[in-house]
Amino acid sequence: MNESKLTNAQVTKYSMYGLTSFMAMMPAFMYYRTFMQVNLGVPAGLLAVLVLIGTGTDFVLSLVAGPIVEKTGGGKHGKYRFFFKIFPWVMLAGTVICFAAPTSIASPLAKGLICILGYILICGSVTFLGNANFGIMAAMAGPSMVDRNRMSVKGAQMMALSTIVTSLTILPVKTFIYDATGNEQLGYLLVSGVFGLTILIGAKCVLDVSKEYDLPRPALTAEQKAAVKGVSVGEMFASVAQNRQLLVLMLVYTVYNFGFNFAAGFEMYFFMFLKLTPATFAMAMTTHATVRSVASLVGSMIGPKLGMKLGKKNAIAVGLGLWGLGLLGSYFVIGRAPWYVYTVFGAFNAMAMYIFSGFGVNYFLDCGEYGYYKTGKDNRTIAMAMFNIPIKIATMLAGTMSAAALGWISFDTVSIGGGAVTPAIEKGFMFWFTLFPAICMFVAVALVVFCYKITDKDAAMYATENAKRDAERRAAQAQAN
Numbered sequence: 119m120n121e122s123k124l125t126n127a128q129v130t131k132y133s134m135y136g137l138t139s140f141m142a143m144m145p146a147f148m149y150y151r152t153f154m155q156v157n158l159g160v161p162a163g164l165l166a167v168l169v170l171i172g173t174g175t176d177f178v179l180s181l182v183a184g185p186i187v188e189k190t191g192g193g194k195h196g197k198y199r200f201f202f203k204i205f206p207w208v209m210l211a212g213t214v215i216c217f218a219a220p221t222s223i224a225s226p227l228a229k230g231l232i233c234i235l236g237y238i239l240i241c242g243s244v245t246f247l248g249n250a251n252f253g254i255m256a257a258m259a260g261p262s263m264v265d266r267n268r269m270s271v272k273g274a275q276m277m278a279l280s281t282i283v284t285s286l287t288i289l290p291v292k293t294f295i296y297d298a299t300g301n302e303q304l305g306y307l308l309v310s311g312v313f314g315l316t317i318l319i320g321a322k323c324v325l326d327v328s329k330e331y332d333l334p335r336p337a338l339t340a341e342q343k344a345a346v347k348g349v350s351v352g353e354m355f356a357s358v359a360q361n362r363q364l365l366v367l368m369l370v371y372t373v374y375n376f377g378f379n380f381a382a383g384f385e386m387y388f389f390m391f392l393k394l395t396p397a398t399f400a401m402a403m404t405t406h407a408t409v410r411s412v413a414s415l416v417g418s419m420i421g422p423k424l425g426m427k428l429g430k431k432n433a434i435a436v437g438l439g440l441w442g443l444g445l446l447g448s449y450f451v452i453g454r455a456p457w458y459v460y461t462v463f464g465a466f467n468a469m470a471m472y473i474f475s476g477f478g479v480n481y482f483l484d485c486g487e488y489g490y491y492k493t494g495k496d497n498r499t500i501a502m503a504m505f506n507i508p509i510k511i512a513t514m515l516a517g518t519m520s521a522a523a524l525g526w527i528s529f530d531t532v533s534i535g536g537g538a539v540t541p542a543i544e545k546g547f548m549f550w551f552t553l554f555p556a557i558c559m560f561v562a563v564a565l566v567v568f569c570y571k572i573t574d575k576d577a578a579m580y581a582t583e584n585a586k587r588d589a590e591r592r593a594a595q596a597q598a599n
Contacts, residue, residue, distance in 0.1 A: 122264040129265075129272050131327040132258065135251050136273035138320030140280040142209060143240050145288050145310035146216040150237055151521075152386055157303050158219060158229040165230070166521040172234040173514035176241035180510040183242075184503025187249040196332035198257070199325055201250035205243040206321040212239025213314030217306040245506055247321075252479050252502040254324065257331040261585040263578050266480050271422040274476040278411070278418040284313070285407035293400050357489070357497040364485035364501055366569045368508050370562045374438055375512035377558025381445070383520030384551040389457065406461045413465035414472065421472030429574045430477050430484070435566045437473035442559030444470060449552040479505045484572050487580035496584075523550045 151169065154160040160168065187201065195203055216236025219229035259265035288309055295305035358364055389402055425433035444467040452460040479502050486501025527546030 121262055122268065123260070123262060124258060124265045124268065128258070128327050129268050131323045132255070132269055133272040133276045134320045134323035135247070136320075137276035137280045138316040138318075139209075139244060139247065140277045141284055142213055142314045142317040143244060144280070144284040145292075145306065145313050146213060146237060146240055148284075148288065149292075149306060150216055150233055151383075151517075153217060153303075153306055154230050154233050157306070158226055158233065160226045160230045162521065162525055164227060166518055166525075168230045168234050169517040169521055170514065171231075172237045172241070173510070173517050175238050176245070177507075177510040177514050179238075179242045180245050180506045183245045183249050183506070184500055187246065187253065187503070188499050196328070198250040198253040199328055199332045201246050202321045202325050205247050206317045209240055209243035209247070209317050210311075210314040212236045212241075212243065213310045214307065215239060217303060217310050221303070245510075248506055249503050251324065252483075252505065253499060254328045254332055255479070256483065256498065256502070258328060261581045263574075263581060266483065267422075267426070267477065270478040270480050271418075271476040274422070274472065274478060275415070275418040278414040278472070281411035281414050282408065285404065285411040288313070289400055289404050289407075357495070357500050358504060360493065361485060361489040361497075361501070363488050363570065363572055364482070364504060366565060367481055367485055368504055370434070370565045370570065371505075371508035372512050373558050373565065374441075374562040375509050376516050377445075377555035377562075379513050379516035380520050380523075380558070381551060381555040383516060384524075384547070387524065387547075388460070388551060402457055406457070406464065409461050410464045410468050414468040417469035417472035418476060421469060421474075422476035425473045425476060428473070430474070430481060430577075431566065431570055431573055433477070434474035434481070434570075435563050437470050437475070438559050438563045438566070440470035440473070441467050442556045442563065445552050445556035445559065449548060449556065452548075452552070481505075484577035484580070487577060487584055488572055490584050490587075491580040494587075496588075520550070 151165065154165055154168065155162070187198070190197065190200060213236065216233055218236070219232040223229050223232075255266065255269050259269060292302070292305035292309050295308060296302040299305075358368070386403075389399055389406075421437070425437070428436060444463050448460060448463045452463065482501050482505045483498060485504075486498030489501060490496050490498055527543050527550070
């Protein structure tokens with residue numbers, strides 16, 4: 119269906135979650151590893167273990183979140199709105215705890231675990247809120263492919279806007295507080311807590327705009343509770359295993375997110391690699407992040423329009439292909455060029471990403487419509503819940519392996535200032551930083567081209583036929599009653 123029923127105000131209000139959740143999580147996501155190493159004194163080997171604990175726990179939460187969200191009735195709050203009453207506060211707590219380890223604790227392990235606890239609270243909250251947010255999108259848009267794309271694209275644009283705000287403010291404000299107080303940890307803590315407060319605003323917007331769509335569920339009888347008992351983790355895996363296109367899509371997202379997160383794990387060290395002074399380091403990082411964020415915003419405006427012309431399948435192939443070329447260019451150029459050349463490539467890659475990323479969870483919803491059409495079993499919520507799983511897997515593997523890769527090439531961040539970077543280390547660093555992620559992108563492109571079959575025309579047909587099936591079932595139930 120191509121009709122649109124939602125107003126621009128409704129779509130914008132819904133997308134405030136994307137804006138504020140990204141702003142709330144960014145201080146921790148950008149700096150928790152550096153904070154543990156530099157401020158908490160966590161050695162590289164222990165860092166890899168702590169990152170694995172955090173990302174591994176996050177992965178487990180992502181597995182159970184979908185079934186929990188699906189089983190929860192929500193009472194008077196609505197099935198999905200229920201989660202927006204609780205988890206924004208949990209997320210806010212995580213943003214504070216992440217940087218709140220007392221300096222009086224001598225053990226780097228104990229301090230690192232406090233930081234990781236905050237990281238887990240943030241990630242877990244995003245997982246539950248994300249699943250609930252997808253459910254709200256489906257409830258508000260219904261079978262309209264236009265409204266689904268509008269909501270998804272606007273959410274991506276809002277997240278791109280948030281990157282500009284965070285890029286311009288996080289590091290400069292943290293540095294300002296450090297210069298004023300001599301306490302760098304206080305800078306991290308205050309910035310993270312203030313940004314964390316924004317999620318409360320986003321949650322309020324979603325709660326307001328979804329009130330008429332995600333209605334409170336009436337009390338169920340014992341028989342009705344048994345009939346809608348929800349989906350177990352085992353049933354979730356069985357549902358995914360029966361949907362070949364969903365499996366392919368999950369593999370695509372896992373591979374490309376692994377490459378992306380692997381490169382991200384090296385980025386901070388790239389600027390340290392250049393032996394910049396503290397002042398020039400802050401300037402370079404802020405400039406780089408801001409330019410890339412502006413490119414992301416521009417890309418979020420232009421990319422989805424190109425993506426719609428290409429169709430979602432071609433859009434992801436083209437976007438990932440261009441991203442891979444950008445990383446390949448980085449490998450051959452930035453080792454012998456000023457840092458801002460890397461910024462140019464980073465801006466190009468950010469714009470390429472938005473050719474497809476604006477469609478977001480709609481790729482997974484298309485697979486859910488495909489599965490429902492083929493099997494008659496409505497597991498669309500499960501399919502949308504799978505959107506987070508590849509990202510969690512990729513983050514867990516890339517976070518741990520990128521930390522380990524620094525050890526493999528003998529890259530000791532503590533000794534960079536002393537000139538310990540040898541040609542062998544430089545060569546290994548550039549391979550893992552750019553060429554390896556580029557290979558991941560090209561592998562993902564091949565999977566899309568040769569294995570993913572759902573076109574926009576197919577997805578629209580599946581959604582329309584499934585809506586007819588749902589209407590027929592409701593009519594039959596009404597007659598039976």
